Amino acid sequence: MRDYFTPGRLVSSTAGRDYGKFYLILDRVSETRVRLVNGTDRRVNGPKLKNIKHLKVYPLVAGDIAHKVSTGQRVTDLDVRRALKELLEAYGQVMPAQGKPSGDELELSQDGSGKEVG
Amino acid sequence: MITIKSQRELRYMRDAGRVVAGVLGELSRAIKPGVTTAELDRLAEDFILARGARPAFKGLYGFPASICTSVNEQVVHGIPGLRKLESGDIISIDVGAEINGYYGDGAATFPVGEVSPEAKKLMAVTEEALYEGIRFARQGNRLSDISHAVQRYVEKHGFSVVREYVGHGIGRSMHEEPQVPNFGKPGRGPRLKAGMTLAIEPMVNAGTHEVRTLGDNWTVVTRDSSLSAHFEHTVAITDGEPEILTRL
Numbered sequence: 001m002r003d004y005f006t007p008g009r010l011v012s013s014t015a016g017r018d019y020g021k022f023y024l025i026l027d028r029v030s031e032t033r034v035r036l037v038n039g040t041d042r043r044v045n046g047p048k049l050k051n052i053k054h055l056k057v058y059p060l061v062a063g064d065i066a067h068k069v070s071t072g073q074r075v076t077d078l079d080v081r082r083a084l085k086e087l088l089e090a091y092g093q094v095m096p097a098q099g100k101p102s103g104d105e106l107e108l109s110q111d112g113s114g115k116e117v118g
Numbered sequence: 119m120i121t122i123k124s125q126r127e128l129r130y131m132r133d134a135g136r137v138v139a140g141v142l143g144e145l146s147r148a149i150k151p152g153v154t155t156a157e158l159d160r161l162a163e164d165f166i167l168a169r170g171a172r173p174a175f176k177g178l179y180g181f182p183a184s185i186c187t188s189v190n191e192q193v194v195h196g197i198p199g200l201r202k203l204e205s206g207d208i209i210s211i212d213v214g215a216e217i218n219g220y221y222g223d224g225a226a227t228f229p230v231g232e233v234s235p236e237a238k239k240l241m242a243v244t245e246e247a248l249y250e251g252i253r254f255a256r257q258g259n260r261l262s263d264i265s266h267a268v269q270r271y272v273e274k275h276g277f278s279v280v281r282e283y284v285g286h287g288i289g290r291s292m293h294e295e296p297q298v299p300n301f302g303k304p305g306r307g308p309r310l311k312a313g314m315t316l317a318i319e320p321m322v323n324a325g326t327h328e329v330r331t332l333g334d335n336w337t338v339v340t341r342d343s344s345l346s347a348h349f350e351h352t353v354a355i356t357d358g359e360p361e362i363l364t365r366l
Contacts, residue, residue, distance in 0.1 A: 003167065006167070006168055006169065006170045007169075007170065008169075008170050009170055059218070059219075060218050061133075061169075061170030061171070061217055061218060062170075063130070063132070063133025063134070063136065063137070063169070063170070063171075063217050063218070064133065066133075066169040066170045066171075067133075067136055067137075067140075067169065070168055070169055086126070086129075087218075090126070090218070
């Protein structure tokens with residue numbers, strides 16, 4: 001069985017307060033859980049721990065991140081933001097806001113679900 | 119139709135190429151007497167999957183494994199199995215990886231333990247022939263300038279190039295147009311443009327250039343059972359120096 005939960009993979013949340021939000025997988029910590037980053041509010045120093053059950057996987061991988069993680073190089077938040085931006089563009093999604101959210105509209109599009117952010 | 123790749127497409131192909139180069143690096147350390155080709159296949163597959171890529175050969179035209187392992191007189195498309203490598207063997211590994219829908223393809227021949235001077239020379243000439251071909255992969259040149267450069271280099275050193283199997287365009291699929299033969303007259307074929315991506319892969323035999331296919335319908339061997347080597351890179355044509363995508 002092929003394991004899709006590898007570093008660099010584009011995923012989105014399907015449950016929880018971050019419903020609809022996009023992340024990249026940083027690494028896998030156990031059979032059921034992965035660490036997620038998006039370079040903005042979930043940084044490499046403070047990744048989100050999430051059950052893989054609550055993730056949707058996409059057929060896109062940030063090759064750069066996958067390479068860095070597997071060779072033990074440091075992944076920076078800038079790497080993550082860049083890779084996430086590019087993959088989302090490739091996937092035809094609305095671009096997430098970069099850096100500090102500046103307006104409601106941008107914040108909503110980053111949330112991805114169109115719901116109010118809690 | 120020969121496709122021209124955008125910068126983004128080239129980035130994805132670099133990602134795929136880096137995985138391919140990584141596999142070849144990993145296998146070069148694993149290849150030693152006593153290792154079976156199936157073990158190498160397993161190693162390669164794990165490496166590729168761990169990087170979020172997909173082994174592109176598996177299932178391609180029905181091929182049963184993630185890499186091709188061609189030992190000694192086997193030219194290409196050897197199927198990994200229980201064969202144990204012995205000191206003195208040479209083994210050609212051909213790998214393909216796909217990431218985000220884009221492909222990388224590369225190959226190299228490695229010595230197992232201590233090999234004969236003839237085998238060493240064959241491997242060196244094949245690798246140099248590949249780089250000789252890449253030198254001509256420039257915007258404005260014609261496709262067969264690459265082919266001619268490879269053939270001339272190989273034959274100058276007393277070996278022969280395989281005719282039946284050729285390099286290929288690569289990108290959104292493993293095999294795209296155009297075909298890239300390793301022989302022929304210069305100045306023929308389509309003109310090369312920046313953004314084209316080619317898999318250039320000389321297969322060089324120590325004896326005759328003739329080959330035949332074994333009963334498994336995959337493994338290609340030299341007709342006179344002489345040794346054969348195979349080196350390959352995925353190369354992007356640019357407006358300057360060609361870029362080798364399958365290099366770390």
